[in-house]
Amino acid sequence: MRYAMAIDTKKCVGCSDCVVACQTENNVPIGYCRDWVVEVMDGTYPQLEMEIRSERCNHCDNSPCVRCCPTGASHYEPGGIVTVTHEDCIGCSACIESCPYDARYTHPDGYVDKCTFCLHRVEKGQQPACVSVCPTKCMYFGDLDNPNSDVSKIMKNRKWKVLAPEAGTNPQVYYLI
Amino acid sequence: MREELIISGRMNPKIDPILHAWGWEIPLYLFLGGLAAGILFFAALYTIRGKEDMYPAATKWAPFLVPVILIVGLGALFLDLHHKLYFWRLYTTIRFESPMSWGAWTLMIVTPISFIWCALNIKLLFPKWDWKYEWLKQLEQFFLKYKIALSWIMLASSSILGVYTGILFSAFNARPLWNTSILGPLFLASGLSAGAAVIIIMAKEHAERLLFSKIDLMIIGIELFLIIHMFMGFRASTAVQLEAAHLFLGGAYTAPFWVFVVIIGMIIPAILEFLEIKKYKIPVVIPASLVLFGSLMLRFLIAYGGQASRYLY
Numbered sequence: 001m002r003y004a005m006a007i008d009t010k011k012c013v014g015c016s017d018c019v020v021a022c023q024t025e026n027n028v029p030i031g032y033c034r035d036w037v038v039e040v041m042d043g044t045y046p047q048l049e050m051e052i053r054s055e056r057c058n059h060c061d062n063s064p065c066v067r068c069c070p071t072g073a074s075h076y077e078p079g080g081i082v083t084v085t086h087e088d089c090i091g092c093s094a095c096i097e098s099c100p101y102d103a104r105y106t107h108p109d110g111y112v113d114k115c116t117f118c119l120h121r122v123e124k125g126q127q128p129a130c131v132s133v134c135p136t137k138c139m140y141f142g143d144l145d146n147p148n149s150d151v152s153k154i155m156k157n158r159k160w161k162v163l164a165p166e167a168g169t170n171p172q173v174y175y176l177i
Numbered sequence: 178m179r180e181e182l183i184i185s186g187r188m189n190p191k192i193d194p195i196l197h198a199w200g201w202e203i204p205l206y207l208f209l210g211g212l213a214a215g216i217l218f219f220a221a222l223y224t225i226r227g228k229e230d231m232y233p234a235a236t237k238w239a240p241f242l243v244p245v246i247l248i249v250g251l252g253a254l255f256l257d258l259h260h261k262l263y264f265w266r267l268y269t270t271i272r273f274e275s276p277m278s279w280g281a282w283t284l285m286i287v288t289p290i291s292f293i294w295c296a297l298n299i300k301l302l303f304p305k306w307d308w309k310y311e312w313l314k315q316l317e318q319f320f321l322k323y324k325i326a327l328s329w330i331m332l333a334s335s336s337i338l339g340v341y342t343g344i345l346f347s348a349f350n351a352r353p354l355w356n357t358s359i360l361g362p363l364f365l366a367s368g369l370s371a372g373a374a375v376i377i378i379m380a381k382e383h384a385e386r387l388l389f390s391k392i393d394l395m396i397i398g399i400e401l402f403l404i405i406h407m408f409m410g411f412r413a414s415t416a417v418q419l420e421a422a423h424l425f426l427g428g429a430y431t432a433p434f435w436v437f438v439v440i441i442g443m444i445i446p447a448i449l450e451f452l453e454i455k456k457y458k459i460p461v462v463i464p465a466s467l468v469l470f471g472s473l474m475l476r477f478l479i480a481y482g483g484q485a486s487r488y489l490y
Contacts, residue, residue, distance in 0.1 A: 036187040070278035091259025093198040100351035110260035
């Protein structure tokens with residue numbers, strides 16, 4: 001089992017619904033966010049090209065945050081989801097420094113926090129909050145090892161990229177281009 | 178032209194707009210850790226070589242400072258932790274892939290050794306010292322008997338501590354400025370240089386001052402070589418590391434780095450130490466303090482500069 005997310009940059013309109021849904025679902029403290037929307041503008045007018053990406057923790061296969069955690073608080077859950085056990089986290093910030101995507105932050109309560117792919121929902125067979133609210137249905141979530149999952153099917157038919165592949169992290173959030 | 182913006186307004190504290198998860202605590206801790214490693218290294222080295230009486234500042238007096246230095250350093254590290262009540266989790270596991278984990282364990286070895294070393298020399302500070310209990314006296318005799326073995330352990334563990342202060346940074350490939358294996362030897366050299374500087378300040382005999390001035394001069398030469406090598410490596414590397422190196426070669430950190438670390442912290446003390454070796458009268462406290470200042474600035478600028486360097490996607 002390998003959970004992954006595919007996000008269609010051609011369908012995303014940058015409405016930030018995913019950001020608000022995550023904050024509500026996960027009780028993210030005010031002033032913080034676990035996901036965010038990036039707009040990239042390329043070229044010179046009138047030859048402009050725009051890409052909109054909803055970004056979050058990439059739940060990398062080779063996670064530098066898991067590698068550098070001194071206590072093992074950052075770890076892989078079954079299916080490759082990277083999470084932080086709050087009671088094991090000493091708040092040393094090493095994982096924050098190690099993440100090329102700056103996807104982590106220190107929760108006001110002291111432990112490090114980040115996107116969990118809504119593990120508590122996924123365990124119940126539901127979609128992550130961001131995926132379930134997307135008004136343009138531009139996000140796909142599921143098991144990459146299962147050829148019939150939404151994410152496997154869409155990735156078979158589309159070109160995709162990942163963020164900063166040169167960082168060697170093998171990220172599991174794919175952007176359809 | 179390419180413009181990349183976070184349009185959902187991400188402003189996570191200490192992450193945006195420029196990463197600053199590590200403030201003054203970590204660079205101060207790395208400086209003090211390196212300094213302690215430097216002092217213990219020389220104390221162990223000259224004890225093993227049987228020159229304890231010839232170089233008392235290095236083998237006996239300077240190590241008295243180490244427990245204090247380590248406690249202040251560990252205090253800074255503790256202040257940096259955000260989930261402070263759970264700090265003991267560091268010692269419920271060993272994770273070799275995490276430099277912070279084996280660094281914490283190294284400190285667990287080095288700190289008691291530094292206390293033992295002080296205890297063995299305590300009669301220098303308090304001539305009438307009495308251990309009172311028989312078992313403490315027996316313990317002292319035990320460590321005196323095996324002092325050379327203890328020195329070897331101290332030599333190895335202080336070297337590991339010195340290198341660790343650099344590897345802690347270099348293990349993070351997300352921060353291209355840190356992601357160079359030169360940082361381990363560079364911080365070790367900087368720590369040894371700072372240790373030598375403290376010994377120079379504390380030495381009463383001219384012969385000892387002269388020896389450590391020579392050692393310091395040599396280490397400064399090595400440091401300059403490593404710094405040039407580091408930037409040569411960056412300049413020949415990929416876009417992320419070119420951008421990282423630019424912070425120190427024209428960017429925001431250029432003036433502080435080259436002025437405070439290289440000129441004031443290395444070149445000027447090197448010239449003064451050279452003049453001293455050539456028998457000019459130089460108040461040794463000047464080059465030694467400059468070395469300590471440069472060593473501290475090196476940690477701060479690399480810590481802050483590294484957090485300003487990132488992947489460009």
